[in-house]
Amino acid sequence: MAAACVFCRIVTGQAPADVVREWDDVIAIHPVTPGHILVIPHTHVPDVGQDPGVSARTMACAAELAAELPAANVITSKGTAATQTVAHLHLHIVPRTAGDDLPLPWTPQQHTAG
Template sequence: MATACVFCRIVAGHAPADVVREWDDVIAIRPLHPVTPGHILVIPHTHVPDVGELPGVSARTMACAAELAAELPAANVITSKGTAATQTVAHLHLHVVPRTAGDDLPLPWTPGQHTAG
């Protein structure tokens, strides 16, 4: 456990979290600032900096995120690797973001959100 890592502290029970679901090796929590109603973070117990490390942990975490996404009519499942990709916590986590038509949540690839340059 990386003691400075907020997600490691949550997994260890040393920091508060609104737990949605737990597996033996993965936890799902509500983020402090959800981008849509029902937004969930899926976090492995193992401290892995990002999706590019320990592919087995990444795959297991994605399988748990897929279980949650299967319960939704529409969703984005997103992770980031590195600060340039908007990663703010250096512990692998996947966002399961429920979507509805017209929710106006832009993603980087949403038409009109950025210009190539």
Template sequence: MRRTDPTCVFCRIVAGEAPATIVREWPDALAIVPLNPVVPGHLLVLPRVHVTDFVDDPAVSGLTAQRAAELARDMGLSAANEMTSKGAAATQTVWHLHRHLVPRAAGDGLPLPWTPQQEAARAAQGGLR
């Protein structure tokens, strides 16, 4: 039995009912270009079943991570971030598991919470003590 949520945009994309640029399909997942990629080549890998986040169904989460890793390998990425979020406080905005695959390059300026760029920004705002 396929789990879907008719109110979920990713479920509608999986069902072919909402537009998306699909770059890879597997029996259990698909990879799409996000609406606002943070760098060229940024992709989302999402399961075909509705899973709210990575703890909702660890098996589906693991398979989705495997697909993201396969895609990164097949793309020949020498540097990338692969990540997901759980909950609004962690920046989740779509309540369907999705893994970001973000190609990286030295000096691309894309900060993460633990990068020197973020530390410098916090220090400039008086956030580091």
């Protein structure tokens, strides 16, 4: 556990969280965005590239949750250049619907003059 890590504090019960599901070694919480779920391993691993076993286990739990949705993005980032803001592995499950216009970095975006 990293004392300054918000996700470490959540998995140890030292910080509040809206828990969606919990396994022995992984927790899923609702962050601020409605419908969005974060899947976080109990083990402090800085990112998806640090420990393949922890990453795989976290993805397995995320897959269980994603299976309950008709459509979703499951996303993680590695490093600040890839938009990682918390240095503790976490997966985002983002429910999707046709036409929701959620921009992703690899999809073409429509820009209009403002």
